[in-house]
Amino acid sequence: MMNESTPRYVEARDLKTWxxxxxxxxxxxxxxxxxxxxxxxxxxxxLPYSELELHIARLVPRTGTRMAIYGDARTESAVLAxxxxxxxxxxxxxxxxxxxxxxxxxAGYATFAGVNLPSxxxxxxxxxxxxxxxxxxxxxxxxxNDASENLIVLxxxxxxxxxxxxxxxxxxxxxGELALxxxxxxxxxxxxxxxxxxxxxxxIIGAQTLINLGIPNEVYALENGTxxxxxxxxxxxxxxxxxxxxxxxxxxxxxxxxxxGRLRDKFALPVxxxxxxxxxxxxxxxNVFLCDVRTEEEHQQGDLPALAQHTPGGQLIQAxxxxxxxxxxxxxxxxxxxxxxxxxxSWLKQLGxxxxxxxxxxxxxxxPTGAAPAPALAHTREVPAEQLAAFVAAHPDAAILDARPSxxxxxxxxxxAAWTIRPTLPRQLAGRPAGPVLLLGDSRARLGLxxxxxxxxxxRDIHLCVLDDAALRxxxxxxxxxxxxxxxxxxxxxFFVHDRHDGNxxxxxxxxxxxxxxxxxxxxxxxxxxxVGA
Numbered sequence: 001m002m003n004e005s006t007p008r009y010v011e012a013r014d015l016k017t018w019x020x021x022x023x024x025x026x027x028x029x030x031x032x033x034x035x036x037x038x039x040x041x042x043x044x045x046x047l048p049y050s051e052l053e054l055h056i057a058r059l060v061p062r063t064g065t066r067m068a069i070y071g072d073a074r075t076e077s078a079v080l081a082x083x084x085x086x087x088x089x090x091x092x093x094x095x096x097x098x099x100x101x102x103x104x105x106x107a108g109y110a111t112f113a114g115v116n117l118p119s120x121x122x123x124x125x126x127x128x129x130x131x132x133x134x135x136x137x138x139x140x141x142x143x144x145n146d147a148s149e150n151l152i153v154l155x156x157x158x159x160x161x162x163x164x165x166x167x168x169x170x171x172x173x174x175x176g177e178l179a180l181x182x183x184x185x186x187x188x189x190x191x192x193x194x195x196x197x198x199x200x201x202x203x204i205i206g207a208q209t210l211i212n213l214g215i216p217n218e219v220y221a222l223e224n225g226t227x228x229x230x231x232x233x234x235x236x237x238x239x240x241x242x243x244x245x246x247x248x249x250x251x252x253x254x255x256x257x258x259x260x261g262r263l264r265d266k267f268a269l270p271v272x273x274x275x276x277x278x279x280x281x282x283x284x285x286x287n288v289f290l291c292d293v294r295t296e297e298e299h300q301q302g303d304l305p306a307l308a309q310h311t312p313g314g315q316l317i318q319a320x321x322x323x324x325x326x327x328x329x330x331x332x333x334x335x336x337x338x339x340x341x342x343x344x345x346s347w348l349k350q351l352g353x354x355x356x357x358x359x360x361x362x363x364x365x366x367x368p369t370g371a372a373p374a375p376a377l378a379h380t381r382e383v384p385a386e387q388l389a390a391f392v393a394a395h396p397d398a399a400i401l402d403a404r405p406s407x408x409x410x411x412x413x414x415x416x417a418a419w420t421i422r423p424t425l426p427r428q429l430a431g432r433p434a435g436p437v438l439l440l441g442d443s444r445a446r447l448g449l450x451x452x453x454x455x456x457x458x459x460r461d462i463h464l465c466v467l468d469d470a471a472l473r474x475x476x477x478x479x480x481x482x483x484x485x486x487x488x489x490x491x492x493x494x495f496f497v498h499d500r501h502d503g504n505x506x507x508x509x510x511x512x513x514x515x516x517x518x519x520x521x522x523x524x525x526x527x528x529x530x531x532v533g534a
Contacts, residue, residue, distance in 0.1 A: 176313020
């Protein structure tokens with residue numbers, strides 16, 4: 001068994017074998033989001049060390065799960081610290097990739113930039129296999145301006161993402177809701193339907209979902225989504241509020257269930273009862289992920305077991321690695337209508353997952369969530385945001401560390417504050433006198449992890465203050481502009497993803513080129529993970 005000072009290592013070639021064998025594996029990249037996005041293993045799940053304890057129980061429920069974690073040469077100390085944390089939480093099979101991602105590359109294996117790699121690669125394969133019809137931005141613009149066209153544009157992204165920018169006139173209907181709500185949105189079978197997202201994957205999957213369901217309408221994916229629209233010099237709308245109808249008439253649900261049932265049968269999706277799921281949950285040898293694929297509003301009603309995590313259906317397909325941290329684990333989907341879950345399951349099965357449908361979720365009963373407890377703090381006190389100015393005045397020698405996202409720190413911080421994140425914290429305080437430390441941030445949970453690390457390092461005068469940008473300004477304390485914080489220091493921020501939405505056309509072009517080239521970069525073992533088509 002690994003002790004705190006002696007990690008258990010795995011060689012790159014052995015890890016490659018683990019990834020493709022039949023046993024479960026949690027493959028975790030514990031670097032920060034910006035570092036992960038630069039290059040990572042194809043099937044790696046991002047779990048930054050800065051928030052490890054906050055998500056590990058959700059992503060890897062079973063402490064006996066075979067686990068491999070890694071970073072790079074710059075982050076070796078953080079990787080070893082993460083291994084110690086996991087060991088302390090009871091995870092008994094933690095392995096560190098010897099030599100990190102550099103050793104992986106030296107062994108001849110590819111690394112990848114970006115996020116949600118398996119899902120986005122799968123989308124490109126699905127378009128090729130299904131021959132999903134598409135329409136260019138220019139053609140769609142012509143259609144929207146042709147009064148004779150019977151046309152509707154549906155945005156398959158979550159509402160918050162849709163509101164950032166959308167095709168003019170488009171209605172938001174996340175992909176996971178299409179099977180339930182398309183009849184209300186396009187009751188006329190002669191209406192042409194165009195599905196879009198920000199790039200490619202959700203446009204393709206959304207359009208092909210409707211085609212697989214067998215609706216009579218012509219259906220198209222918008223080629224390259226809102227990015228393609230923007231690159232064609234066409235205007236986007238912002239802060240739109242057109243959203244799918246909240247209610248679906250009860251008299252139409254049976255027909256929708258029949259349609260979803262045909263899809264369920266086509267993909268041979270198993271249906272299990274509550275007794276079977278309880279038996280699976282009691283089996284310590286395998287992980288089970290119980291997922292509620294409905295909307296956030298429905299999930300908040302609390303009418304399904306508390307153990308079920310909210311995984312909106314479209315996003316569960318698009319970003320499976322944000323919800324499921326163990327390869328080869330069981331996934332059990334539930335809803336309350338029998339319409340949405342089969343559609344989501346049909347895609348997860350093609351993505352290579354062992355997925356089932358729960359027939360009677362209400363009968364499962366209450367089950368423990370298993371969340372990791374917050375660390376106990378003995379030498380940390382909380383400073384209310386409204387008392388921040390008084391605290392700073394009373395402690396002029398305090399080291400002020402700002403743990404808010406780096407993008408917001410760049411805009412403004414307290415004068416004299418330094419930006420921090422968990423991997424850099426030990427280095428920032430090394431050699432400084434053991435005086436008071438003030439931690440600022442917008443997450444009590446993440447600040448608690450920083451405070452715990454400081455206490456473990458021997459600090460005894462720690463203060464934390466949870467505040468947002470408005471509270472920072474309201475403090476009346478002098479602020480500083482930190483625009484000179486270099487990009488390479490902002491390890492929490494993935495410029496590769498975000499710049500394409502910030503008016504940078506070259507970034508958008510490079511992103512689309514990256515997405516369309518994903519299939520050519522994977523090897524045959526990675527390709528065989530997917531099984532596209534019934």
